[in-house]
Amino acid sequence: MTEPQVTLVSASVIKVLGEYDHSFEIDSADGFVILYGPNGVGKTRFLETINALSKLSGPSLSRLPFESARLEYSDGTVLRARRDSNFDAESDADWQQAASVLVTLELPNEEPIEWSYGNDGFEDFIRNNLPYVPINDNYWEDPNDGEVVHVDELRDRYHRREFVNSSVPDAMAAFVATVPSILIETQRLRIEEAIRGPRGAAWRVSVGSKQRRQHRSRITDLAASMRTRVTAAQTEHSRITQQLDRTFPNRVLESSAVANGLDAESIRERYNAQNSFRSRLGRVASVALDDALSLPERQLDNWELNLLNLYLDDAEDKLAPFEVLLQKIELLEQIVNSRLLNKQLQVTDSDGLSVRRTGSGRPISLDSLSSGEQHEIIVMIDLLFNVPVGGVVLIDEPEISLHIAWQLAFIPDVKKIAQLAGFTFVVATHSPQIINDEWDRAFRLGPPEVAFS
Structure with missing residues (x-):
């Protein structure tokens, strides 16, 4: 990184x-x-x-x-x-x-x-005139009916935009x-539940000034987001593939017939590395990739090395959208699966996130995982995929x-994530x-x- x-x-x-x-x-x-x-x-x-x-x-x-x-x-x-x-x-x-x-x-x-x-006075206005109490800096809750609302919506609702600071x-x-900066608070899950509702339900505006909840859990949201990430990489892969394949014949004809500094051993090493990557990727995403070629054992001519080098360059460009994504997915699976008991988490393009029993392979609903298991999965996904570089x-x-046991592993795990x-x-x-x-x-x-x- x-x-x-x-x-x-x-x-x-x-x-x-x-x-x-x-x-x-x-x-x-x-x-x-x-x-x-x-x-x-x-x-x-x-x-x-x-x-x-x-x-x-x-x-x-x-x-x-x-x-x-x-x-x-x-x-x-x-x-x-x-x-x-x-x-x-x-x-x-x-x-x-x-x-x-x-x-x-x-x-x-x-x-x-x-x-x-x-102090622009708006928080004092809320405290003195409205039933809401603060959950955090941005969200307030009405204890009478459990409604949670963003402070900016309260400004709009009560026509108090004049309170906004320069x-x-x-x-x-x-x-x-x-x-x-990203703060992961001690009461993070409690705050999320208050904002999103029971089991992570999201607030949505309905008729009138109040809001109603749409019941969809935080971990289900993350499963959908992982599926979206993989799909986006597949889309970019397809775009690059079409562009490179369309121009490949012309680039072959325009390339030099002499391979400068190329040798069969380096070509074979690149082939092996790409084949290994394809194998790892195939477990996560359905991607149309050319079949790996078997290189002949004989000595390769310069024009063959040059052609193969161009082919490998294209293959690397096609696989590039998956490179960092796959590293993060594999690290997520490694960390989470070292903590889950008799369960196995996997990321795929079809399910996003899925958890199965280790022995039987029977699928387990994400919402049925314990709160501790859900919390760890959520935190690790957030750290891997939602923290900007720097x-x-x-x-x-x-x-x-x-x-x-999880406490002892916490710093080593986060160090690996932070490095990546x-x-x-x-x-x-x-x-x-x-x-x-x-x-x-x-x-x-x-x-x-x-x-x-």
Whole structure:
């Protein structure tokens, strides 16, 4: 995987919860860090602040309990935030009072760019006049009937567009888009269920101002998305094949009759590599591929080597849409199947995702998998397929959904995924089993005299 041009290399947040200063550095050779420490030192708030600043989320920054935050990137860029708040607050409720925030982007050799976010009052309007309570920064729930609605829809519904703040400067928005942040929260599944409904049902607008749920699970959605990914690769493969096959005769006639630097051994090695790839691909996708040719054992003439080389070049181009996709699918299957008991997950172009009993081959409904199994499949798919190259993934307390054996395997598995998908990651944990043998990459947060638990 090609290294991204810009990555997050360090983060610091001052006065987390009004009390603690937290920081870490990411070694480019490792690409990850682990944060640990006792309860109550603000590990979650630390991650939330990093995520909010990375996303330029004014509403989140205005309510998170911190004084200042600083993110530094591999190209020397620095992104800062300072929250104008009262740090003599005596209760958590005091911290929930929104404050203005000044965000500064310092690009190398350029003048700093500033953006000020002030409390626009809309959240206070919701709290004081509507029955909704916040689920997260963007979604609110009516506890009377369970309706969940995005904040922008509430703005439209109650004609309060005048509350919207001034937009983020273009240069600032453009930079953070190059290093996207993804927060995987402890309560991720609970939040998703609240937003999407029981078993992941999606909200859809119906008659009137309220919404109704269409019952389709999150894991079923992912199965469909995997099928779409494979189908898209098949479509691109067909397009490339048609284009190359149409021009192949002309390219043969135009090519030199002399093979420069080619030899039969290198041609045979390429054939073997392509045949192996075809075999792996055939298990996942139905793709019209030319039958592999058997090369004669005799010495090949130069014109034959030149023709075969051109043929192999075309075959590589035809297979290119599947190259990274197949690597990710195989890693997904490897990781998940090492955790499932008497079950086997497979990705195919027909089913997307399917799970079968190991012995009988009997299919198992994805929705009938345990919540822990579904959670692991969902997280691994998200990490492999939904994290942009160069992103930073913030994972809060992954041990909550994992038994001990899965905890021990968690960091090694995510390291493999991160290397393939091209992202860095930060894990906050209470579990020594998550850290396992990675203590040299672990940062202790909180007072050293307090026991780690």
